[in-house]
Each structure stands twice: as C-alpha cells, then as structure tokens.
Amino acid sequence: MTSAESGLPGIPGPTAAGRSKASGTAGTALGSAARLRVATPSVADRVAAELRLQLAEGLLLPGARLTESTISEELGVSRNTIREAFAELAAERLVVRHPNRGVFVATLGPGEIHDVYTVRRFIEVSAIRGGGSPERVAAVRAAVEEGKAAAAADDEEALGSANQHFHGAIVALAESRRLNAIMAQVLAEMRLFFHKATVDAHFYRSYLDDNEKICKALEAGQLDRAGDLLLAYLNNSEEKQRGVHGD
Amino acid sequence: MTSAESGLPGIPGPTAAGRSKASGTAGTALGSAARLRVATPSVADRVAAELRLQLAEGLLLPGARLTESTISEELGVSRNTIREAFAELAAERLVVRHPNRGVFVATLGPGEIHDVYTVRRFIEVSAIRGGGSPERVAAVRAAVEEGKAAAAADDEEALGSANQHFHGAIVALAESRRLNAIMAQVLAEMRLFFHKATVDAHFYRSYLDDNEKICKALEAGQLDRAGDLLLAYLNNSEEKQRGVHGD
C-alpha cells in the first residue's frame, strides 16, 4: 500500500466530515447495519488500538519517533484525532511525550526494567498467594498447556504469548478489574523491550518447567510454595533480561 | 468571575493562536522570562490538572457531566484541547466516556470500592512487608505526625490529606515509580467518593491510633506485624466505606 486512505481496522469506511470529499453514499448502508447495538469505538480509540498493535508486534521499536503528520496520512485520520490517541498511549506509558519535540516509543532502561519487575513481584505474588476459584485456576492451567503446545509446534511467537497469558491468568486469580488492567499495561510495556533482543529458543522454553511447577503447586493448594516459586522465577527472569539488555 | 478568559493556573497569559483576538502584547515578556528551562506543561495538561483539582475538592461530584463547550468557555481553552485532557483523565479512571453522550465524573459502586481496596491491599501490604530505607520510614513517621497535628488543630481537611500521605508514604517504601503512580491514581479515585458522604470527626480520628501502631511496628522492623495491622486496617476501612455508601 502506498497512499492509504483508511488504514484502520474495524469499521471500514471513513464518514468524511469536513467540507471536502464528495462522500459517495456507497457503504453507508452496510456500516449502519453492522453497528448493531455495540457502542462503536471512536476513531481515536481505533488509532490507539492500531498503534498498540504495531507496538506489540515490534513494528515500532523503542525510541522510534511517531510523527503526527505521517501517521495522520498513513491512517487517513486528522491530526487532532491522532493527538487524542497519543494522549491515551502516553497515559499507558507506551509512548513518551517530549514537549515541542514529539512523541517517541517508550524506551526502558535498566532502572525501568527493574521497576516493571517490582510491580510484577508485588502483584503476581500477592495474587497467587491469595489463591482463586477453580475456574481461574483452570485458566492458569490452560495457559501452561498452551505454552507446551506452542513449544511442541516450535512456534516462538505463540510461546511468548502463552507465557504472557500465564502471568495474566495468575493476576486474574484476584478477580480485580483494576489489577487486571494494571497487569495488562505492564505486560504491554514488557513486549516493548522484548523485541529489542531476539530471544533464543531456550529463553522461553526454560520457563515452561517453572510454569508447570508453579501451576501444580497452585492446583495443590500450596499457595505459599507457589508464591515462592513465582518470586524466584521473576527474579531469575529479571536477571536474564538485565543480561540481555544494556548493563 | 463571569466570563473567564484564562482560568488556568500556572503560566498566566494565553498566547492566542487562531486568527482572532488582537492579542495584546502585555505579559509576554514575563511569560518567557519565567520559562527558565523547565519544560512548560501543555495547556491540555494544565486543563487536566485543573479538573483533577476540582475533582479532588469535591467541586465536581461523581456522576456530574462535563460538557465540552462549558469547560471550554470557562477555562478559555479550545474544545480540542479539552478533549485531549479528557483522554488523560479517562485513562486515569477519574472520568468515564459515554460515546456520543459525553464524559461524566466516575461513580464508584460497591463493587468498584471493593476493587479499589483490593488494589490497596495488594500494594500497600506488600510494600510494608518489604520494609524500606530509613529515609522512607521517616517519611511514614512524618505523615503520622502530620495527622496528629491536624487532629489537634481540628482540621478535617488536613486530617484527610495526612491520611493519604501516610498511605502514599507506605507505598513509597518500595521506591518504585510505577507503584507510586498506581497508588496516586487509586487515592485520587478514593477522593472521588469521599466527598459523597461527609465523614464525621470520629471517622478519620479513629485511624490515627492505627497509623501510629503500624508506623511503630515498621520502625521496630516488625514488618510482618506491620503488614497484618495494615491489612486489618484496610479491611476495616473498606467495611466502613461500604456502610456509608449504598451497599
């Protein structure tokens, strides 16, 4: 694609406000039909979602600059709307605003990585120590199996996802909307610097055993033990990350 | 004030872009002089800060609607900028966006209150169990004394602030930027529903003893005991809140 007109996923056609673009009526019928009763996310939200996706896929590397006009053209959305999306992403720390200089993909130095792991230690360990309903525990188990399957299929990408699902499921034990949101945000931040150093096969694979053990302890109701294992895992993981990245 | 031109604190004079408003040159000199080397926060940020303040002071009660045009006029800021500020506040959960209907001050039902306390239990208890440097412990002590002074002066407002400082100081033990930010956000949410029911003098005052005990345990290095006390305090506090608000 060279000069995209509407690069946004979801609802296809732009409705063309402004005073330009003769605004062909084609597609309008389908658009209103599809909008059954679900509140359509705003364009700004969709832009934010799209950028979040590109961030997660490593298409936008840390430190990269996000120029308003470029994205505006690329996505066929006005600059003002882009700015609204930026405000969202900045609040999520995925992106940093330098006044008068622009927004950049967040870069996580050694200190920041430690900070992220501190949050994870606090939340994940507390969550697992609190246990959870059988359904939630089953979800943790499912994530473990998902990881095994990915390993068997030699799918690195899926392995990484499974690992994140595992940790997400652990926090979900607490059944807290806010904790889930916080964890999701932290995991999104982590994806950011996962792309910097290409992780080798052994990197993720070594986690599988840990996850299995943690899950088993959880299922057996040995919550303190599960917490200790998880804590050790997180410490170990941080050390490895620290090794891979600067310092 | 009837038709405010620049209701924003901080940097006084609006620079008047657009094509209107003859833009008197008065005040410009002082403005640039004051902007020594500190990155001036954007207007959107200042709007968000102002709204955050009004929210904290109970000037904007939960459920209240924030109309773009009204705030735009009131603060002498364009609608687009207001929207950017809204995006910030929505990300902080202080405000909720109903598509095509507007933004409203967030309301916290019983479930939400429980959720907020869940986050606090996770973070605060973990933080105090981890202990902290002498300086950070001293900061906790300072918050306790601040509360005592406020009680002696019969200053309800200050008592509330001191209490929040106390809990903020506990999280600060962990020396984590992100945890501090999360806690600040949660406390901001709590301020939201504190204004609903006017808390009587005994409400806060009963906390003073708890805080003192917790602080003493912390200073004595009895971290587990401090954690237990804090946990009990939080459970008790949640129950009281639940009693005051619609159950």
Next chain:
DNA sequence: AATCTCAGAATTGTTCAACAATTCTTCAAT
C-alpha cells in the same frame, strides 16, 4: 578541521469553524 551562528524548513501546540451523527427535549397526536 572544528565550531559557532543564524536564517529557513519542519514539527508541534493550539485555536477556530464547519459539519455529520447521535442523543436529548419538547410538544403534539393518538
């Protein structure tokens, strides 16, 4: 060659005005 300076280009910050889409109001008709 290294660096300083300064005009011009590019970009961000902010505003205004317009209009489509949606929601809210009002008021009559059944």
Next chain:
DNA sequence: ATTGAAGAATTGTTGAACAATTCTGAGATT
C-alpha cells in the same frame, strides 16, 4: 400515558491556520 416526530443541543471528526519551538544545513569565524 405512550408514542412519534420535528428541532435543539452535543459529541465526533475534519481541515486550515498560525505561533512557538526545534531541527537542519550553509557559511563565517577561529
């Protein structure tokens, strides 16, 4: 009382404009 249909108000989004700031690249200076 319920329904329905103008009409008013508000949000969502755009495009254009311009001030302020930062970036860039030649020359000029040491």
